[in-house]
Amino acid sequence: MPGSPLLADLIEALRCLPGVGGKSAQRMAFHLLERERTRGLKLAGVLREAMERIGNCTRCRNFSEEPVCALCANASRDRQVLCVVESPTDLAAIEQATGYRGQYFVLLGRLSPLDGLGPEELGLAQLSARLGEGEIEEMIIATNPTVEGEATAHYLAQLARAGGVKPTRLAHGVPLGGELEYVDRGTLAHAFGSRQALE
Numbered sequence: 001m002p003g004s005p006l007l008a009d010l011i012e013a014l015r016c017l018p019g020v021g022g023k024s025a026q027r028m029a030f031h032l033l034e035r036e037r038t039r040g041l042k043l044a045g046v047l048r049e050a051m052e053r054i055g056n057c058t059r060c061r062n063f064s065e066e067p068v069c070a071l072c073a074n075a076s077r078d079r080q081v082l083c084v085v086e087s088p089t090d091l092a093a094i095e096q097a098t099g100y101r102g103q104y105f106v107l108l109g110r111l112s113p114l115d116g117l118g119p120e121e122l123g124l125a126q127l128s129a130r131l132g133e134g135e136i137e138e139m140i141i142a143t144n145p146t147v148e149g150e151a152t153a154h155y156l157a158q159l160a161r162a163g164g165v166k167p168t169r170l171a172h173g174v175p176l177g178g179e180l181e182y183v184d185r186g187t188l189a190h191a192f193g194s195r196q197a198l199e
Contacts, residue, residue: 059072061105062091063088079103086108107143107152128163136165138167142170173190
């Protein structure tokens with residue numbers, strides 16, 4: 001940014017957000033400086049505090065300010081069912097859209113050797129130890145239906161079986177209210193191959 005190295009630094013810093021390119025970052029920076037300085041200062045303070053204080057739950061690896069998050073500390077949740085997700089975003093989606101009342105484990109990624117994400121980075125030793133406690137009877141594998149997500153799901157299923165826990169997988173296929181002619185080939189083939197008997 002000509003004339004202001006600090007403004008250039010602000011624009012560059014805003015580009016770290018997902019989906020924010022140079023133009024969007026510039027628009028945000030200008031908006032904050034022109035119209036929202038008070039809120040910008042509040043944003044800066046909250047952002048700094050969040051970066052310093054929010055860590056990961058020692059039990060499920062979700063974001064938490066405390067060593068054990070509120071979900072893990074909640075005694076009314078079903079401790080016999082564990083749902084494994086890739087990210088805190090996935091956990092939030094399940095909490096908001098379903099009536100699931102069990103426990104969680106957040107991988108913070110998926111198996112991807114090219115990105116340097118192996119079993120150690122995903123906390124699978126911690127997950128295995130949790131399965132070994134003997135409390136969990138079912139592990140719901142809720143990884144995304146990508147190549148890496150499916151490979152992770154396969155690995156997790158083996159881990160569950162080794163720990164004497166029943167692995168289950170989220171259903172994938174035709175969306176509710178969808179029409180077959182508009183469903184992509186891969187999704188339709190997967191749904192067709194995973195069909196279930198009606199009772």
